[in-house]
Amino acid sequence: MESQATPITHNGESIEVDSAKLLEADTEIVDASTPAPLAQRSTADYYREQWQWIGRQIRMYLERLPEYIGRFFQENKRPAIVIGFIIAAFIALKLLLSILDALNDIPLVGPTLEIVGAGYLVWFVNRYLLKASTRQELSEKWRSLKQETLGTY
Numbered sequence: 001m002e003s004q005a006t007p008i009t010h011n012g013e014s015i016e017v018d019s020a021k022l023l024e025a026d027t028e029i030v031d032a033s034t035p036a037p038l039a040q041r042s043t044a045d046y047y048r049e050q051w052q053w054i055g056r057q058i059r060m061y062l063e064r065l066p067e068y069i070g071r072f073f074q075e076n077k078r079p080a081i082v083i084g085f086i087i088a089a090f091i092a093l094k095l096l097l098s099i100l101d102a103l104n105d106i107p108l109v110g111p112t113l114e115i116v117g118a119g120y121l122v123w124f125v126n127r128y129l130l131k132a133s134t135r136q137e138l139s140e141k142w143r144s145l146k147q148e149t150l151g152t153y
Contacts, residue, residue, distance in 0.1 A: 073080055104110040128138040 103113070128134050
């Protein structure tokens with residue numbers, strides 16, 4: 001390999017560097033147990049140390065992540081539960097609407113379900129809403145269902 005001096009300018013000073021010696025210094029193996037002086041350290045060692053430091057920081061953060069999440073949920077238990085319920089309700093609604101849309105695309109299923117719904121509506125009105133005594137019965141059923149589901153306050 002032929003030695004060539006390469007001029008480098010740094011802070012206004014011109015320095016001549018032998019590129020062959022620079023390549024040799026880059027590939028030289030350094031004992032990791034003893035830190036080399038700053039001038040003798042290669043760039044590869046510097047970047048390796050930087051990546052090791054970054055890796056240690058990431059590993060420490062990931063080791064503490066369950067603790068951070070646990071503390072967050074302990075401090076924000078009620079809002080997290082409410083947000084979870086809202087998200088679950090939104091997902092359930094989207095799923096229900098997509099299932100109904102898929103059923104509606106099947107020939108004769110959509111109109112059949114509409115006829116069934118209209119028939120149930122006619123039966124419900126006839127059974128519970130036309131007479132005062134049956135409206136009272138519906139009101140009692142509603143109160144007992146509410147009592148059973150929500151309890152007393």
